[in-house]
Amino acid sequence: MVPLSSEKLKLGKIGFLNVVPIYYPLETGIISHPFNIVSGTPACLNRLMAAGHLDLSVVSSIEYARHPERYFILPDLSISCRGAVKSVLLLSRVPVEQLDSRTITVTTQSHTSVALLRILLAQRYGIRAELRPGRMPDHLEAEHLPLAFLAIGDEALQLNGQGIFPFSMDLGEVWHTWTGLPFVFALWVIQKNAAEKLNGSLRTALEILCAAKAWGRNHLDRVCRAASEKGVLTFEALQDYYQCLDYDLCQNEQTGLNLFFRFLEQMEEIPRVPVLEIASPLACVA
DSSP states (O other): OOOOOSSOEEEEEESSGGGHHHHHHHHTTSSOOSEEEEEEOHHHHHHHHHTTOOSEEEEEHHHHHHOTTTEEEEEEEEEEESSOOSSEEEEESSOGGGGTTSEEEEOSSOSHHHHHHHHIIIIISOOOOEEEEOOOOSOOSGGGSOSEEEEEHHHHHHHHHHTOSSEEEEHHHHHHHHHSSOEEEEEEEEEHHHHHHHTTHHHHHHHHHHHHHHHHHHTHHHHHHHHHTTSSSOHHHHHHHHHHEEOOOOHHHHHHHHHHHHHHHHTTSSSSOOOOOBSOOOOOOO
């Protein structure tokens, strides 16, 4: 395990638009913080946390489910949705019902979204398909496209906007319609040994992250202006996108998370449903 830095806490950040409302006030100095921010894909951050190279990070929900002994969950922080999420999409050249016994190419950037797709195909649609890791081809002409592709993050937003696939299934929307519950794609977690070393400083770190979430929520126009500079979505499209995302981890989100974990256990992706160990009872201010 890499020792906890005596100067800066290593904080993981997904390099997608979905976390800009929380990280923008930190990275611009609007809210001062004790973090050294490390950016990467969800799968990359999972690996860094598993290896102990980050002290705390946003990680895929499935990473916590697979290794609950390593982490505490930070309170009232998640990347979740209560309906369409817009950035986790199964894009296809045929209707989903025609994908039975076919091959679906899935992103290598996310573990949770791949597991969710497997659950929805099998449990919601009764479809058995081969999920094969891969990437979109450089040439997006029809003859080069996979039959179906699971895209996440900024890539999903871009591909959906290009309209090259005639069929699009929003995994967050399907989950919510099916279960009536939010879906939690990612959690903020802290290494248990880091939490123990921080002692009283943990509360300060939690308060800073909650303050960043509150600032982003209350200044969405400014967040959208900054995010639009990435060239993925327009200011107006970003306003719509961020309305689809939720960053809380209240009782409904925890219920949805536990249901997801039960499906993972049934599919033998995890040995048992983990207890949600929250790092602190600190109440974040919305």
